[in-house]
Amino acid sequence: MNIAQALGLFLSLYRSTEGEGSTVVFPGSDLAWNALHTDTSQDILARFHIYASMMPEATSGRAFNVVDGPATTWREVWPELCAYFGLRGVGPTASGEISSAQVWMEGHRADWAKWTSANKLKEGALEGTSWKFMQDVIGIPFRRDYDASASRSIGFEEMRAHAQGYYLAFDEMRRAKIIP
Template sequence: MPGKTSGNHALIYGASGITGWAITNQLLEGYPSPDSFSKVTALTNRPLSAEQALWPKSDKLQIVSGLDLLTEKGQEGLEEEMKSKVKDMETVSHVYFFAYIMDPDPAKEIEINVRLLERAIKAVEHLSNALKFVVLPTGTKAYGVHLIDKFPFTPPLSESLPRIPEPHASEMFYYNQCDILNTLCASKSWSWCEIRPDVIIGFVPNNNIYCLAQALALYLSLYRHINGEGAEVQFPGTEQSYKILSNDSAQDLIAKFSIHYSLNPTLEAGAAFNTADNARASSWSEKWPVICEFFGLKGVGPPAGGSGSQPGDYVQAHLEEWKELETKHGLVGGRVGNDRSFGGFPYFIMTMFNFDRHMDMGKTHKTWGKAKEETDAKGAWWTAFERFRRAKIIP
């Protein structure tokens, strides 16, 4: 007799992003069990096939692309579009909200992202009576890590810490999103939680300037091509940033905890959870050699008083050699030499983050209980690199 399915229907907003991709992937791989969800709906901004995404083949999956959460037709227009495009919309039980629009103006970023979330959740509320749980990602920006020299806390960073001080708190859209979810779920039958990863290590099928693993995969593949196996690669940050302590957040573990807790919520609505590879903080001095080893290279520290090559600058300076690699190995193009390439993200993460910012994982691991999983630098980074290789993004 086949196992009885749960009837749960997962709706993933931003399913082609680093964590949205992983949530979808884990659900299709049957986490936590093959019958946990009957339907999985992946919403993506740009068109994406299951083959491009490297998701397992599954009758549970429907991919819906091009849904405009900010449509000029308003809330009603969005709901009409969702009703027509999303099959079995009335059965959606779990929402994983990973949509985000960046804006350099904090006031605009708050307005846009609060509206995104409010519309998305109200649409599900209005179209489905089955809604049980919403997962919202924030991150260590909730602790003010982006403030660099004004970082207000001493690690380990715990979920019990207060919000960052003004004027910075009023420029942090995460807080506004949390507040709107608390308002929306008041006196309702559904609940929600906030997950707080640090730098997310993972694969993306579409180009993503906030994907550090993609930036390093392209850089180190090219470095190996030009300099050969066994070449030394200096760390692209400083002597100080090479030694600071933090926790990486592997996309698979973020996804697994998010799914687990959404099915087994035990705390109050809006509970926050740090999400990371493991409870032990580590430094780039430990991770960099492991990362470089995947490419047959030897990762070493930065030169005294300086930094190694910046990944984006190095690739830009060797575009012809990269094109050679693409042709030789039949790679998928479009990852370098355009406005969706690298930017300053690797520099920000590997150089400007020059202070300890490790997290306390006690609450998350206690809540996860016997289902708890952990990994290490090799597990997080090499898994991402293998996926980029399978997707023909790197050789």
């Protein structure tokens, strides 16, 4: 359950189609834009699993939340994610009309093969990505931040600045030729 690949593909294709420096409206409501949430990047989750495996007596039978850092909002993260791709991320429209990354991606389906070929990217990534899932996660209009006190109580203190986990995923996607 990860939206990093979908976001990376969306923002990469958006930049290629609309141009560097283009404005990308947040694809969600004002409530989603301002709702607190915590991100958990794949690398910090993997590092926790390794850490926890070294202390079975402290972790056996317990549940843990693992987070990149303090709760954040899309208001803070969206502009940073867009900037990574040379775009300008802005909040929801003043009219309240919700922009949809899913609709935008599906509307550009005819461009996918040409874009993949022109950038010498791995085939099938766009077709294998759930745009609905990405749109649904971005659009969550309520608070969903997690309490990481259990993982902190056993000494796992690693954190990432908000958006850093996405940057790491995007860097890996570039190395794997999923995005240009």
